[in-house]
Amino acid sequence: MNKDKIQKIIATLLVMIVILYSYYTFLLQPQGAKILDLKKKIAAIEEETRKAQGLILRVQSMEEQGAEASDFLQKADEFFPTGAPIAWFPPMMRAFFERQGIEKVTISSKGSESLGGEGLQGLERLVWDIQMPAVDFLKAGIAIAGLENEQPFASISSISIERTNDDLAFQRVGFELHFTDKKD
């Protein structure tokens, strides 16, 4: 092999190297990056679509429970009168006890406190002191049971029943009532 041939072979190899380098750097690499980028974008859209479809299906299945909850909340709202509690609570209670045949009931407010916890935002607990100075125990018991049935968000936290010295047929009944209400 003469010098001229060796030079030609080296020149060919150099051309080959330059072509391969240029092909990889200017064509193959950007194209690969583009493919990778497109695949990533497609995967992201597919993931988002899958999540969205999952959420839409989940919400559709939640609608049934939601309807039941909405129905319950609508009914519950009927037990939360509007306005200042001091204006409507004592007359409401007096009317209730009168229906039960109990009169001379004193109702006084002992304040209120906000209810905490999930789902209870915007609600408060009104604390009322209810005293019946002279009442037949059975009547009072029936009235208490009736109150607990009629007012599902009223609960008695403490109660005291004592014999009156004046008349053995009557007792003095007092209780602290917690009444859940919407905050104004």
Added chain:
Amino acid sequence: MALQLNLLREEQQIEIERRRDPLKLGMLGVLLIVLCMAGFYLMRMGEVGKLRSKRASLEMAWQNLQPRFEEAKVREVELQEMKARADALRALMNGRFLWGTFLADLTNIVPASASLTSFSGSVQDSKLRCSLSGNIAGENPRGLAEEFRTAISRLLNDRFQDVEVAFQSLEDDTTPYIIRGQKTSGAKFSLTVEANISKSDEEVTEEGSAS
């Protein structure tokens, strides 16, 4: 054997040299490789095109889905809030201690020869605390008082846990008692009652679904 003379030998040698020129052969090789590379590049371009059209169709589908998705996100929050409120209100409603029922049950187990003079009770942190006092008459008033105590204990044990019913005091009463025209002895008693009335979440849920 006939003698052959090749007068074109030199020209043929030049032709062979020309054909075996490494630069020419190399360039042919390079051309072949370049053609292969171009083919591979074009094949990959086809893949890019397919990916682009797939992305475009997915984006179009996403554009259609997005408003429903945004709506669903808002609705999900609304429904979760609604459910949390309903659950909390149900728990509030079903977690109550019903004094009406308790007093009715208590009245039913008070012995005929006993009378309660005072009763007080409270519910705090799922703990029921009561104290009751009264008089009881009969041949064996202390025994009757004990029966009353165990009756209260049985009544509460059926529904609650950690029930404790204890005498605070039990004393003979010197006041004469008359039952059906006959004189009999009596006793004064005072009882304290404690019970854990907490309900499990399952019980609250069951009651909630029942209501």
